[in-house]
Amino acid sequence: MQKFLGLIILLAVAAVAAFFMFGKEKVAEFSGGKQIPAENLVTVTGRTGKINFIQSDKVQHFLARHGLKVTVKKMGSVEMVQEVDSDDDFLWPASQLNVELFKNSSSGARLQQSAEIFNSPVVLYSWDIVTDALIKAGIVQNKDGVCYIIDLPKLLEHVMAKTQWKDIGLAQLYGSMIIRTTDPARSNSGNMFAALAANTLNGGEVVTMESVDKVLPKIKEFYARLGYMENSTSDLFNKFLQQGVGAYPMTVGYEYQLIEYSLQHKEHLPLLKSKVRILYPVPTVWASHPLLALNDKGKKLLAALKEPELQKLAWEEHGFRSGMMGVENDPSVLDVVGLPKSIDAVMPMPSAAAMDKITKQLSSF
Structure with missing residues (x-):
């Protein structure tokens, strides 16, 4: 009996370990308490310097509720608009100036939509x-x-x-x-x-x-x-x-x-x-933080980032002032x-x- 019980415990431990090793990629995020299968998420790839923001759990969970899984490569703003990869769905630099530089570059024709998401x-x-x-x-x-x-x-x-x-x-x-x-x-x-x-x-x-x-x-x-x-x-x-x-x-x-x-x-x-x-x-x-959508996937990300819930999260968890009209940023909510x-x-x-x-x-x- 003890051997049988030990085997059950061992299998349970192995199952938990397997979930943490592989399950997150297959079972994904939460939406109103419901799990979203990873295959139902649209993967959006791009470049930004705002790594801490985009990779935070709360932001990833919010984006998953909008059907998105975002992966990013860290890069400086000026550099990213000059070195665009064919698989980039979006660029997220700082400053409207970089939008103009991108428009005037050889890749500028790929721009489908842009909007200022944050300011700092x-x-x-x-x-x-x-x-x-x-x-x-x-x-x-x-x-x-x-x-x-x-x-x-x-x-x-x-x-x-x-x-x-x-x-x-x-x-x-x-x-x-x-x-x-x-x-x-x-x-x-x-x-x-x-x-x-x-x-x-x-x-x-x-x-x-x-x-x-x-x-x-x-x-x-x-x-x-x-x-x-x-x-x-x-x-x-x-x-x-x-x-x-x-x-x-x-x-x-x-x-x-x-x-x-x-x-x-x-x-x-x-x-x-x-x-x-x-x-x-x-x-x-x-320093405005405009997102440049290079295709439909990038446009979906842009729309999600403009949501008031995300804008509130950006200020209270990361210190970004909103780029959207009607959204106020109260310093008293921050312990800084x-x-x-x-x-x-x-x-x-x-x-x-x-x-x-x-x-x-x-x-x-």
Whole structure:
């Protein structure tokens, strides 16, 4: 009897193991408490940098209820619209500028539909001691708990003049002031900060094809100091957190990154609240997150992502501000400090032609 009972237990354990090894691929997701066979899901394949979002369980379950199973390849925004595979059903870059670049590329004829799904402002990430020094220098202002860069021209001037950290009261930091960013020729955050810097150096006016040559030498000077630049905004943000203030005193990123990280790593929340600061340039630039549907499968994904339930999930679980009219984003529902209720001071991006000229000049770094 004991041998028979032992055999039953062994078979039960084997069955559970087999389910976890193979069953998830065959039995799939839940829809209102009902299982959806995997063969009933339409597999949608594409590229994006929003890996944490698209691969999260809640998002995958939501998409399964819409009959979709999404697989993605991680890639920078600028790079993905330039290197499209024939089996891509969608591209999900950041910035409307990348939509224009794609339309003008050899693959542009494949675009069937596009829409802005989310928005996230471009911000700088820094640390408590750096932010305090910038406040004393009159570059940053803390208003109602939100840190705004009120003098971006002065900050850029310090960086290009190689002002030493010790000269603004940070003797503990080595070397000169620097803002680390991703490669503007491969990653959207680097590309958008190049646009913001170019506009700032152009007297606060949006750079045009007539004025771009005037600011190019200064932009090249700024980026020439950075050395190696990451291709991915998420990789840069992770290094910012891992290596700390000495290696990464200020970095360019998106607002949603700290929100998403805080929600996924709540054990680090007290340290993040005490040490990390989000700095909002005044004005900043919006990083829209448009989805480019290249066929009918991509169009189905686009429609699902526009659903109010998904938009609410995107803000409360990942920090993406909605790209849909009528959907509000309340910072009070998030356990993250220093978030404004709205982003009011926003500057337009230069034209695609002007940005293409800037990017080509910076692609040699």
